[in-house]
Amino acid sequence: MTPVEYRPLHNEDVEALGTILGDTWHTYTDGRKRVACGVVDLANFAQRNTFAEVAVIDDSPIGVIMARAGMPDKQTQDHWASIKHHACEELDKLGGCASNLTRFFDAMEQADRDLLAHSDCDPDFELVLFAVSSEARGLGVGSMLMDHAQRYLAAQGASRAFLFTDTDCTWEYYEHRGMRRAAEQSFADDGALILPERMFVYEMDLEGIKGVMHAALP
Numbered sequence: 001m002t003p004v005e006y007r008p009l010h011n012e013d014v015e016a017l018g019t020i021l022g023d024t025w026h027t028y029t030d031g032r033k034r035v036a037c038g039v040v041d042l043a044n045f046a047q048r049n050t051f052a053e054v055a056v057i058d059d060s061p062i063g064v065i066m067a068r069a070g071m072p073d074k075q076t077q078d079h080w081a082s083i084k085h086h087a088c089e090e091l092d093k094l095g096g097c098a099s100n101l102t103r104f105f106d107a108m109e110q111a112d113r114d115l116l117a118h119s120d121c122d123p124d125f126e127l128v129l130f131a132v133s134s135e136a137r138g139l140g141v142g143s144m145l146m147d148h149a150q151r152y153l154a155a156q157g158a159s160r161a162f163l164f165t166d167t168d169c170t171w172e173y174y175e176h177r178g179m180r181r182a183a184e185q186s187f188a189d190d191g192a193l194i195l196p197e198r199m200f201v202y203e204m205d206l207e208g209i210k211g212v213m214h215a216a217l218p
Contacts, residue, residue, distance in 0.1 A: 002057050004141055006148060009052035009064065014083060016061040017042050017054070020133045025168070029096070036091040040101050043084035045129040047077050051152045055132070055141045063132035065145040069125055069156035107194045111185065112164045112201075119182035119201045125153050125161035127204070146177065154209040162203050166196035174202045 009017075015035065022038030029037065042064075046052065050072050055063035088098035116123060127149055132142045153161045162182065165171040175181070179202040187195040 004062070004136075004139060004144075005056050005059075006053055006144065007056065009054050009066075013054055013061045013064075014039060014042065017064050017131075018087075020061070020064070020131055023134065024131060033091065033094050033096045036087050036094060036096065037101065039087040040084055040091065040098065042129075043080045043087060044105055046080040047084070048072055048126075049076065049080075049128050050156075051149060053145060053148055055136070055145055057136075061133075062136040063141045063145055065130050065149045066128040067126065067149045067153055067161070068128050069153055069158065104194060108199075111187070111195055111199055115164070115183045115185055115199060115201045116162070119162070119203070121162035121182050121201060121203050122158070122160055123162075125156070125158035125206075127153075127161060127163035130163075142173070150204065150206055150209050154206045158206050160203055160205055160207075162201055164199070164201060166199040168196040171200055171202075174204075177204070179204045 018035045018037075018039035018041075020038065021041045022034035022036075024038075025041060026034045026037040045066060048068050048071075049066035050069050051065075051067040053065055054061040088101070091098045091101075127146075130142070130145065130149075132145070150161075163174065163179075165174060181200055182203045183201040184198060186198050188197045
């Protein structure tokens with residue numbers, strides 16, 4: 001079997017990663033619309049990354065992880081904002097509704113801010129995005145990506161870091177990794193049905209982890 005390799009995220013990876021995220025979170029649509037939705041997701045997360053790594057087989061991405069230490073530079077934010085803008089334009093041309101995704105992101109980000117405010121997590125160090133293709137699960141790809149991101153954060157001076165997750169994601173993985181649930185909120189009675197049923201903040205302990213990994217792109 002071709003070995004899995006790990007490298008910084010390249011611009012050429014955007015479509016493949018959009019496919020992974022589309023297949024994860026946008027199964028209600030298909031084809032090019034699903035990919036465009038995934039690219040919008042990717043770019044929305046990536047605007048706040050300072051570290052981005054992909055797992056690849058034959059240089060084709062099968063997983064991605066992003067982390068943040070402090071704030072990304074303006075070049076990173078502008079680069080991913082442009083990718084998001086073009087993906088939203090494409091989605092609208094395909095008959096999708098990019099404004100619905102924007103409203104969802106706004107609601108999620110407000111809920112995330114509220115959750116973080118009710119936790120005792122350090123706001124400067126975050127695991128931003130973590131996704132592995134369904135075909136790659138069970139190969140140890142997720143564990144390796146997570147280890148690399150944690151080493152990066154530790155090298156930036158973090159003794160702990162947080163992440164947002166919810167019941168639309170595989171949140172159980174973080175408990176399996178020994179992370180602490182720092183805050184949670186239920187939206188089961190949300191009449192708008194925009195947000196997941198429950199949302200969480202988890203905290204990871206980085207004491208004793210050392211290492212230096214790739215920085216953000218571009």
